[in-house]
Amino acid sequence: MTAAAPPPLDSLDAAITLPNGVDMPMLGFGTWQLKDPDVCVPAVRAALDAGYKHLDTALIYGNETSVGKAVKEHGRRDELFITTKLWNEHHAYDDALKGCDESLKNLGVDHVDLYLMHWPCGMDFLDAWRAMEKCLEQGKTRAIGCSNFLVPHFQKLLDEADVKPVVNQFEFHAWLQQPELLKYHDDHGIVGEAWSPLMRGHYNDIPEIGDIAEAHGKSRVQVLLRWVLQRGLVTIPRSSKPDHIRANAEVFDFALTDDQMNTLNGLDQNKRLGGDPMTLGT
Numbered sequence: 001m002t003a004a005a006p007p008p009l010d011s012l013d014a015a016i017t018l019p020n021g022v023d024m025p026m027l028g029f030g031t032w033q034l035k036d037p038d039v040c041v042p043a044v045r046a047a048l049d050a051g052y053k054h055l056d057t058a059l060i061y062g063n064e065t066s067v068g069k070a071v072k073e074h075g076r077r078d079e080l081f082i083t084t085k086l087w088n089e090h091h092a093y094d095d096a097l098k099g100c101d102e103s104l105k106n107l108g109v110d111h112v113d114l115y116l117m118h119w120p121c122g123m124d125f126l127d128a129w130r131a132m133e134k135c136l137e138q139g140k141t142r143a144i145g146c147s148n149f150l151v152p153h154f155q156k157l158l159d160e161a162d163v164k165p166v167v168n169q170f171e172f173h174a175w176l177q178q179p180e181l182l183k184y185h186d187d188h189g190i191v192g193e194a195w196s197p198l199m200r201g202h203y204n205d206i207p208e209i210g211d212i213a214e215a216h217g218k219s220r221v222q223v224l225l226r227w228v229l230q231r232g233l234v235t236i237p238r239s240s241k242p243d244h245i246r247a248n249a250e251v252f253d254f255a256l257t258d259d260q261m262n263t264l265n266g267l268d269q270n271k272r273l274g275g276d277p278m279t280l281g282t
């Protein structure tokens with residue numbers, strides 16, 4: 001199975017169709033570290049007011065209740081795509097079922113659109129996956145997928161799973177492009193979703209990004225987001241600031257040339273800024 005073609009990147013409504021037919025907006029809003037409700041609720045509201053349709057949270061972020069509050073205030077849950085994630089302590093079958101219920105309760109919704117396993121935790125994920133398949137069957141989520149899975153994890157999961165994962169949310173930015181994993185996604189119809197697209201601020205250290213930004217009259221952040229989207233990946237930048245949140249959505253009115261794409265593609269250093277999926281949670 002090969003991955004679906006990415007949609008035209010013309011607005012915040014641009015969505016890729018997952019292999020199970022569910023549409024997933026290409027640009028979403030990340031909420032890691034937005035733990036304080038006084039920061040998180042207004043930030044999510046600002047994202048929704050700016051037209052974002054896709055929110056990314058996780059049980060471990062401790063902010064599902066705030067995300068749910070902002071969604072409720074917004075009032076149009078049906079227009080939104082909400083992702084949350086199963087935490088590592090909940091990999092036993094019954095714990096995973098309870099973890100999903102806890103997230104739905106926190107969010108104040110009867111289902112999410114995507115439920116991800118947050119980390120593979122070594123190779124100890126089959127019971128949790130079975131529980132996630134159950135959550136899907138019960139209508140508690142419209143799709144199930146993985147986060148931080150690498151090729152060896154997928155090889156084990158795809159051998160055993162009744163329902164194949166439709167998404168992998170993984171670290172991807174100019175310094176970590178993971179070509180082997182991207183090829184595996186493409187070969188198996190898995191949609192890639194980039195976390196930490198803004199490199200924890202390191203884009204300021206890379207002159208090529210500044211040159212491309214100047215050529216388009218855009219910011220470095222906007223260039224990075226556009227590059228990730230043109231690579232065919234979904235992405236979920238996070239910000240606590242309404243002006244940043246709005247600016248991060250202004251990436252649909254320009255396009256990077258092939259040369260500019262190649263320049264950014266050439267910045268890969270195989271350098272992680274976050275945890276290593278082979279060791280984290282083991």
Ligand SMILES: NC(=O)c1ccc[n+]([C@@H]2O[C@H](COP(=O)([O-])OP(=O)(O)OC[C@H]3O[C@@H](n4cnc5c(N)ncnc54)[C@H](OP(=O)(O)O)[C@@H]3O)[C@@H](O)[C@H]2O)c1
Nearest residue numbers: 030031032056147195196197198199221237238239240244
């Ligand atoms: N599955 C996983 O294991 C995993 C791991 C990490 C992240 N994630 C998800 O991916 C999302 C994004 O990753 P991330 O949170 O690590 O980092 P990120 O989105 O790459 O970067 C966030 C940082 O960029 C700054 N920023 C955002 N917009 C900006 C702008 N226009 N100008 C200047 N600075 C800007 C933010 O500061 P301000 O608040 O000041 O704007 C914040 O410090 C997370 O929030 C989470 O939802 C998932």
